[in-house]
Amino acid sequence: xxxxxxxxxxxxxxxxxxxxxxxxxxxxxxxxxxxxxxxxxxxxxxxxxxxxxxxxxxxxxxxxxxxxxxxxxxxxxxxxxxxxxxxxxxxxxxxxxxxxxxxxxxxxxxxxxxxxxxxxxxxxxxxxxxxxxxxxxxxxxxxxxxxxxxxxxxxxxxxxxxxxxxxxxxxxxxxxxxxxxxxxxxxxxxxxxxxxxxxxxxxxxxxxxxxxxxxxxxxxxxxxxxxxxxxxxxxxxxxxxxxxxxxxxxxxxxxxxxxxxxxxxxxxxxxxxxxxxxxxxxxxxxxxxxxxxxxxxxxxxxxxxxxxxxxxxxxxxxxxxxxxxxxxxxxxxxxxxxxxxxxxxxxxxxxxxxxxxxxxxxxxxxxxxxxxxxxxxxxxxxxxxxxxxxxxxxxxxxxxxxxxxxxxxxx
Amino acid sequence: xxxxxxxxxxxxxxxxxxxxxxxxxxxxxxxxxxxxxxxxxxxxxxxxxxxxxxxxxxxxxxxxxxxxxxxxxxxxxxxxxxxxxxxxxxxxxxxxxxxxxxxxxxxxxxxxxxxxxxxxxxxxxxxxxxxxxxxxxxxxxxxxxxxxxxxxxxxxxxxxxxxxxxxxxxxxxxxxxxxxxxxxxxxxxxxxxxxxxxxxxxxxxxxxxxxxxxxxxxxxxxxxxxxxxxxxxxxxxxxxxxxxxxxxxxxxxxxxxxxxxxxxxxxxxxxxxxxxxxxxxxxxxxxxxxxxxxxxxxxxxxxxxxxxxxxxxxxxxxxxxxxxxxxxxxxxxxxxxxxxxxxxxxxxxxxxxxxxxxxxxxxxxxxxxxxxxxxxxxxxxxxxxxxxxxxxxxxxxxxxxxxxxxxxxxx
Numbered sequence: 001x002x003x004x005x006x007x008x009x010x011x012x013x014x015x016x017x018x019x020x021x022x023x024x025x026x027x028x029x030x031x032x033x034x035x036x037x038x039x040x041x042x043x044x045x046x047x048x049x050x051x052x053x054x055x056x057x058x059x060x061x062x063x064x065x066x067x068x069x070x071x072x073x074x075x076x077x078x079x080x081x082x083x084x085x086x087x088x089x090x091x092x093x094x095x096x097x098x099x100x101x102x103x104x105x106x107x108x109x110x111x112x113x114x115x116x117x118x119x120x121x122x123x124x125x126x127x128x129x130x131x132x133x134x135x136x137x138x139x140x141x142x143x144x145x146x147x148x149x150x151x152x153x154x155x156x157x158x159x160x161x162x163x164x165x166x167x168x169x170x171x172x173x174x175x176x177x178x179x180x181x182x183x184x185x186x187x188x189x190x191x192x193x194x195x196x197x198x199x200x201x202x203x204x205x206x207x208x209x210x211x212x213x214x215x216x217x218x219x220x221x222x223x224x225x226x227x228x229x230x231x232x233x234x235x236x237x238x239x240x241x242x243x244x245x246x247x248x249x250x251x252x253x254x255x256x257x258x259x260x261x262x263x264x265x266x267x268x269x270x271x272x273x274x275x276x277x278x279x280x281x282x283x284x285x286x287x288x289x290x291x292x293x294x295x296x297x298x299x300x301x302x303x304x305x306x307x308x309x310x311x312x313x314x315x316x317x318x319x320x321x322x323x324x325x326x327x328x329x330x331x332x333x334x335x336x337x338x339x340x341x342x343x344x345x346x347x348x349x350x351x352x353x354x355x356x357x358x359x360x361x362x363x364x365x366x367x368x369x370x371x372x373x374x375x376x377x378x379x380x381x382x383x384x385x386x387x388x389x390x391x392x393x394x395x396x397x398x399x400x401x402x403x404x405x406x407x408x409x410x411x
Numbered sequence: 412x413x414x415x416x417x418x419x420x421x422x423x424x425x426x427x428x429x430x431x432x433x434x435x436x437x438x439x440x441x442x443x444x445x446x447x448x449x450x451x452x453x454x455x456x457x458x459x460x461x462x463x464x465x466x467x468x469x470x471x472x473x474x475x476x477x478x479x480x481x482x483x484x485x486x487x488x489x490x491x492x493x494x495x496x497x498x499x500x501x502x503x504x505x506x507x508x509x510x511x512x513x514x515x516x517x518x519x520x521x522x523x524x525x526x527x528x529x530x531x532x533x534x535x536x537x538x539x540x541x542x543x544x545x546x547x548x549x550x551x552x553x554x555x556x557x558x559x560x561x562x563x564x565x566x567x568x569x570x571x572x573x574x575x576x577x578x579x580x581x582x583x584x585x586x587x588x589x590x591x592x593x594x595x596x597x598x599x600x601x602x603x604x605x606x607x608x609x610x611x612x613x614x615x616x617x618x619x620x621x622x623x624x625x626x627x628x629x630x631x632x633x634x635x636x637x638x639x640x641x642x643x644x645x646x647x648x649x650x651x652x653x654x655x656x657x658x659x660x661x662x663x664x665x666x667x668x669x670x671x672x673x674x675x676x677x678x679x680x681x682x683x684x685x686x687x688x689x690x691x692x693x694x695x696x697x698x699x700x701x702x703x704x705x706x707x708x709x710x711x712x713x714x715x716x717x718x719x720x721x722x723x724x725x726x727x728x729x730x731x732x733x734x735x736x737x738x739x740x741x742x743x744x745x746x747x748x749x750x751x752x753x754x755x756x757x758x759x760x761x762x763x764x765x766x767x768x769x770x771x772x773x774x775x776x777x778x779x780x781x782x783x784x785x786x787x788x789x790x791x792x793x794x795x796x797x798x799x800x801x802x803x804x805x806x807x808x809x810x811x812x813x814x815x816x817x818x819x820x821x822x
Contacts, residue, residue: 032609036628050792053615057719057789087645088605090615105718106605106668108616148790155792163821164628165724165794171609172621172720172791194499194517198443198582204464204501205519210583217447217575234498257517307516308468309583313576335772335779335798337748337820361746368746378468379559380583381461381566383576387746409748410574 006285008354008394009318012294015280016323019296023159023329025182025251032170035162037223038180039328044156046173049146053090054109058141061100061122061130062113065138076123076131085110100130109142116141149173159331161223181328186219186320187227187246188212191239191267192257192307195231210380211256211305211312218316222324224252240270247274247300251327254320257307267304271295274302285353285394288377289315301327309380314356314389338406339388341370348398358386359407370407386410417696419765419805420729423705426691427734430707434570434740436593436662443581446573448634449591450739455567457584460557465520469552472511472533472541473524476549487534487542496521511541520553527552560584570742572634592739597630597731598638598657599623602650602678603668603718606642621791622667622716622723629727633735635663651681658685658711662738665731668718678715682706685713696764696805699788700726712738720791725767725800749817750799752781759809769797770818781818797821 007015027041056062063079071077079100085091085107094111095101101110109116118141121134149155155173156166162178170178190212198208209231216226227250232242239255246253255267272278275297282293288311293304301323305315325334341361349355359370370390375382388407392399399405418426438452467473474490482488490511496502496518505522506512512521520527529552532545560566566584567577573589581589601623609619620642627637638661643653650666657664666678683689686708693704699722704715712734716726736745752772760766770781781801786793799818803810810816 032624033627036631051618052613055618055789057787087603088616106603106618143787143789147787148792156795161822163795164625164632165720165791165821167628168621168625168720169791169795171624172619174609174611174613174619176610192498192517198585199587200585202463202585205499207462207466207517208583208585210579213443213582214575214579216444217578220447221575309576309579333772333774333798335750335818335820337750339746339748340751340817361744363744376468376554376558378466378554380576380580381559384567384574384580387744406751407746409746410576411572 006283006290007281008285012281012284013319013322016294016296016301017326019277019280020299020301020323020327022326023181024299024327025184027179028182029177029179031177032167032175035178035180036164036167038162039223039330040156040158040160040162041179041181042158043154044170044175044178046149046151046153046155047175048173049151050149050173051143051145051147054145055143056103056105056107056109056116056141057143058116058118059104060116060118060141062095062103062109062116063100063132063136064095064097064113065115065136065140067098068115068117068132068135071132071135073133076133078125079130079132081128081130114138114142157331159329161330161332184224184251184324184327185227185249186224186252186254186324187229187250188215189229189239189242189246189253189255190231190257191234191255192231193234195257197231210309211307214309214313215254215256215316218313222321223328224324234266236266236270239266240273243270243274243302247297247302251300252320252323253300253302254305255303256305256312268293271297271302271304275300286314286318287350287353287355289318292319294319308377310358310377310383313383336408338408339368341368341405341407343399343401343403343405344369344371346398346401347372347374349392349396351397352394354394355392357390357392358382359388359390360385361387361407370405417694417701418692419696423692423695424730424733427705427707427712428737430688430691431710431712431734431738433737434592435710435738436595438590439593440588440590442588443578443586446589446591447575447578449573450634450741451567451569451571451573452590452592453569454565455581455586455589457560457562457564457566458586459584460562461560461584462554462556462558465556466554467514467516467518467520467527467552468554469527469529470515471527471529471552472543473506473514473520473527474511474543474547475506475508475523476526476547476551478509479526479528479543479546482543482546484544487544489536490541490543492539492541525549525553568742570740572741572743595635595662595735595738596638596660597635597663597665597735598640598661599626600640600650600653600657600664600666601642601668602645602666603642604645606668608642621720622718625720625723626665626667626727629724633732634739635735645677647677647681650677651684654681654685654713658708658713662711663731663734664711664713665716666714667716667723679704682708682713682715686711697725697729698761698764698766700729703730705730719788721769721788721794724794747819749819750779752779752816752818754810754812754814754816755780755782757809757812758783758785760803760807762808763805765805766803768801768803769793770799770801771796772798772818781816
């Protein structure tokens with residue numbers, strides 16, 4: 001009804017950023033073996049040149065490139081084999097004009113050599129003579145000293161999430177430990193008299209906890225540590241006690257349930273009491289997830305998430321994830337990975353509101369079709385069945401059947 | 412030179428599949444709290460109806476929808492408040508025509524009610540009378556009994572990698588444990604006289620181990636357990652001993668280095684000796700990664716990966732990952748997530764060969780541009796700097812500047 005006074009997620013998140021400190025978490029030093037997916041706390045500087053010598057990238061013969069100029073099968077260049085360079089050894093000679101030395105992939109070029117002819121392009125004439133059947137240019141099949149990384153060069157920036165190949169590069173440079181940002185602790189408070197632990201039999205009128213499991217998994221996926229605070233009764237004192245404790249123990253507080261008309265004032269009131277400035281926005285122009293509450297208490301983000309499982313997921317992605325990345329101080333550019341698909345049926349949306357439609361994907365004749373799962377946001381199975389989410393921007397009134405969309409894959 | 416006799420990755424992988432057993436790994440039972448990202452070993456059947464009762468999805472008043480037909484602000488429907496339904500309680504009454512009961516989100520509908528009017532669409536006239544300002548249709552704002560999941564229904568198939576919301580759904584159904592596929596153990600053998608541990612100072616002619624760190628991270632990302640077998644000298648007996656041990660201890664064996672002309676015959680010979688059928692392909696029509704060896708020894712996949720860091724990464728993605736997914740018995744459809752970009756410069760490719768170009772992405776005026784990092788495949792930093800990979804199919808001779816490409820993001 002009153003969507004116009006509500007913020008869009010990107011503006012709401014910016015409002016939170018204004019009241020918290022970027023890269024606010026402390027750091028710790030871990031061995032590189034344990035640093036996969038961790039976020040760097042400082043720029044990493046190359047401690048040495050990589051490689052530390054001119055290195056062959058193929059099996060063949062180290063040569064002076066100029067000795068091979070014009071060489072072809074019909075008129076090969078003839079070179080004298082001066083030596084064989086054993087793998088991992090330092091050649092104790094230098095090449096003169098007209099000379100070659102056999103070398104394996106990874107081997108060190110002798111002084112005087114500036115290229116390597118691949119073994120496939122060589123005929124061995126005798127024990128000490130080869131025919132080169134193809135010319136090489138200077139630098140061909142060679143990685144020169146410091147071509148990969150230069151001593152003192154910044155190789156990885158602060159705020160980068162370390163990928164397998166980054167760790168490989170650190171190992172290659174002899175870096176044994178790396179300073180990373182501590183994993184943020186995210187507390188999860190469930191409110192609601194009707195919520196029961198998943199281990200218990202439900203009685204009519206009750207439902208089991210779904211959200212703490214979804215949220216814990218999303219925390220793991222985003223490099224955070226979930227801290228489950230249990231199921232709290234819809235009671236001011238109980239919730240206040242739980243939020244106070246969560247605020248002390250964690251870096252970000254998530255409260256689910258308690259954001260609908262019935263109890264929303266309770267959650268908002270408590271967020272306002274815990275610290276300043278308190279609630280920053282109450283509701284956002286999105287569907288699902290409209291009743292979200294976002295606030296900051298003395299520098300710590302506190303969210304009141306809706307109770308519906310689908311809304312919880314969407315709100316985590318739109319609000320909590322950017323805040324996690326902000327406290328991490330993540331500087332990696334975030335390119336949205338999508339799958340191009342066509343809508344299998346028209347869906348309409350409300351202008352002025354961003355809609356997030358769960359879709360199921362199917363391939364027909366090489367084309368991918370997205371079918372909206374237009375069920376109620378309280379249905380957890382609709383998220384289990386969905387392959388991805390289609391975002392309908394606020395200025396559109398919907399998407400027509402057959403129209404092309406970019407689906408953000410859930411994984 | 413001889414690309415025509417080499418297989419494309421998809422055909423090479425199919426050849427391996429013919430000689431191994433799908434979902435060959437044993438299973439184990441784990442609590443759902445530990446099942447994030449694990450692969451299900453069997454179909455999961457809903458043990459009960461979810462929800463187990465008709466449930467309100469909003470705060471408001473449970474009604475008979477027919478009592479509200481035609482209601483609008485100018486001519487509201489008047490209903491008598493029969494009762495207040497406490498959260499988590501079973502209503503001990505049923506609604507008659509003209510009656511309503513106040514209900515909170517998640518509350519259980521009383522007998523006779525088939526819809527809920529949102530509190531925003533109601534005026535309270537007196538303690539026991541409301542005006543309904545907007546009609547509701549039957550089922551509106553209600554999740555009916557078993558609408559989410561029906562008892563006996565397959566909710567998650569075998570071979571599915573469990574996402575946070577899947578675990579949430581299992582919790583919601585009261586499922587405490589889940590049977591998942593054991594994580595495959597992948598042994599990593601490094602060969603090469605020039606390779607040194609990352610903890611040691613390199614002497615000229617030597618380089619530190621990069622690949623075991625990249626490969627270990629890729630194993631983790633794909634749900635497998637890496638088993639590092641150390642650095643083995645380029646010696647038949649030493650490599651044979653290491654491969655024999657790795658074959659006994661692991662589900663998939665990776666040998667890096669030793670696939671170029673100099674030592675490739677050694678690796679292939681040993682794979683042929685360890686078990687049948689042995690080497691299935693030697694080389695593939697790709698760049699980088701051409702010298703890859705793929706084989707199966709008595710049902711266990713064994714790969715000889717090239718030694719170049721970039722080639723190792725590409726070969727893992729193209730050959731090892733599909734094999735991991737196959738032994739897991741993964742049935743999830745794999746939709747390729749990409750970022751649409753324009754090439755900032757032309758690159759050419761060789762017909763008959765699939766090229767994998769590392770690219771750097773930049774955004775200019777809302778458009779994403781991909782710049783090829785056309786460095787040598789031995790340069791690990793080119794992979795660190797790359798945001799993604801552009802695949803040039805074998806039938807193309809290249810991509811022109813300004814042409815649209817779909818970049819597979821590395822993350």
